[in-house]
Amino acid sequence: MTVNENKLNEFIGRFVGDLGATVAAGNVVIGHRLGLYKALTGDPLTPAELAERTETDPRYVTEWLRGQAAGGYVDRDGDDRYVLSEEQAFALADPDGPLYAPGAFLLALGALRAEPRITEAFRSGAGLGWGEHDADVFVGCEQFFRPGYIANLVPSWIPALDGVEAKLRSGARIADVGCGLGASSVLMATAYPRSTVHACDHHQGSIDLAHKRAADAGVADRVSFEAAGAQQFSGDHYDLVTTFDCLHDMGDPLGAARHIRDALAPDGTWMIVEPAAGDTVADNMNPVGRVYYGFSTFLCVPSAMSQPGGYALGAQAGEAAVRQLVTDAGFTRFRRSGETPFNNVYEARR
Numbered sequence: 319m320t321v322n323e324n325k326l327n328e329f330i331g332r333f334v335g336d337l338g339a340t341v342a343a344g345n346v347v348i349g350h351r352l353g354l355y356k357a358l359t360g361d362p363l364t365p366a367e368l369a370e371r372t373e374t375d376p377r378y379v380t381e382w383l384r385g386q387a388a389g390g391y392v393d394r395d396g397d398d399r400y401v402l403s404e405e406q407a408f409a410l411a412d413p414d415g416p417l418y419a420p421g422a423f424l425l426a427l428g429a430l431r432a433e434p435r436i437t438e439a440f441r442s443g444a445g446l447g448w449g450e451h452d453a454d455v456f457v458g459c460e461q462f463f464r465p466g467y468i469a470n471l472v473p474s475w476i477p478a479l480d481g482v483e484a485k486l487r488s489g490a491r492i493a494d495v496g497c498g499l500g501a502s503s504v505l506m507a508t509a510y511p512r513s514t515v516h517a518c519d520h521h522q523g524s525i526d527l528a529h530k531r532a533a534d535a536g537v538a539d540r541v542s543f544e545a546a547g548a549q550q551f552s553g554d555h556y557d558l559v560t561t562f563d564c565l566h567d568m569g570d571p572l573g574a575a576r577h578i579r580d581a582l583a584p585d586g587t588w589m590i591v592e593p594a595a596g597d598t599v600a601d602n603m604n605p606v607g608r609v610y611y612g613f614s615t616f617l618c619v620p621s622a623m624s625q626p627g628g629y630a631l632g633a634q635a636g637e638a639a640v641r642q643l644v645t646d647a648g649f650t651r652f653r654r655s656g657e658t659p660f661n662n663v664y665e666a667r668r
Contacts, residue, residue, distance in 0.1 A: 342389050343423040345382055350420035354382065355402060355410040358392060362399035413461060416469030421461025428454030429616040436616055445624025448567065449521045455617070456499060456524055463563055464501040466660055471502060472509040475589065475663050478655040482558055482587050486510040490557035493581060495548045496564030500528030500541070507537035518544040518551040548574035555583045562591045566633050567618050569625025575647030579668060588666040590640060594659060597636040606659060610634050640664055
C-alpha cells in the first residue's frame with residue numbers, strides 16, 4: 319500500500335475536527351441546560367464570575383469555557399475573560415430566535431443513545447420506532463426545527479402559497495399532520511386566530527407535550543390534538559394540510575398522501591416542508607447533506623422501517639421523489655414554493 323502523506327494529513331485533520339465536534343456536542347448541551355450561553359451575553363466574564371452567575375462549579379466552568387473558546391463558540395480576551403459575540407449569541411443564546419444551534423446538538427445526542435439498537439438494525443433490517451428513542455430526541459427535534467418555523471412559516475412560507483393566507487386570516491380549517499410537540503400548530507393558531515388547527519402525531523408522548531405547549535401559548539381553544547398516524551387522522555374539508563419535516567419518516571408516505579388528498583377541501587392546499595435536498599446523491603455531497611444523512615440513518619429510515627409500508631424515503635429524498643409521490647397520490651398540481659438552507663417547501667393541489 320502506498321499512502322499519499324498529504325492526503326493522509328488532510329484526512330487526519332478532518333478526523334480531528336470531527337472528533338472535537340463530537341465531544342463538543344455534549345458541552346453545547348451542557349451550556350444549553352445550565353444557561354451558560356445566555357449568561358455570557360453582555361460584558362466579558364471570568365470563569366469564576368460565570369460560575370457565580372449560573373450557580374455552577376468554577377473548575378468545571380473553566381474547562382468548559384476553554385474548550386468553547388478553542389472551538390470558536392465563545393470569545394476569549396487576554397485577561398482570561400469570555401463573552402459571546404453578537405453572532406455567537408444569535409445562534410446559541412436565544413431558543414425563541416430564528417436559529418438555535420443547541421437544539422440540534424440535543425437532538426443529535428438523544429439520537430446517538432440508540433446506537434446499539436441501530437447497529438443491530440443494520441444486521442436485521444428491523445426498524446426502530448420514533449417513540450422508542452430517548453426523550454431528548456423529541457424535545458431536541460422541536461428545538462432544532464422550531465426556530466426555522468418561527469423565522470419562515472408565517473412571514474414567508476404561507477404567503478407564498480396560492481391564496482392560502484387570505485383564507486387563514488378570514489377563518490379556515492387546518493390539519494397539521496405529524497405535528498410533534500406542536501410548535502407549528504401553535505404558531506399557526508397564534509398568527510391566524512380566526513382559523514382552527516387539528517393536529518395529529520402517531521406518538522402519544524409528543525401529543526401529551528403538544529397539549530401543554532398549546533395551553534401555555536393560550537391557543538388551546540383553537541388547537542385540537544389527536545394521537546393518530548398520517549393515514550388515519552380524522553376530519554375532512556381542510557383548507558390547508560401541513561406536514562413539517564415528517565413525510566420522509568413515514569413507512570407509507572404514499573398512503574399518507576392519498577389520505578391527505580381525501581381530507582382536503584376541493585380547493586384545499588397541502589404544504590409539504592421537507593429537509594433541503596437535491597435529486598441525486600451527488601447533489602447532497604455537502605455539509606447540510608452530511609448532517610441530514612447522519613440523522614436519517616439514526617432516526618428517519620429506522621422510523622419508516624418500523625411501520626407498515628416499507629417505503630423509506632430518507633431525509634434526502636429530493637424534489638423529484640416528492641413530486642412523484644404527490645403525483646402518484648392523485649394530486650394534479652405541484653411546485654416548490656420556498657426554500658431555506660435547511661428546508662424545501664412544496665405546494666400540492668388537488
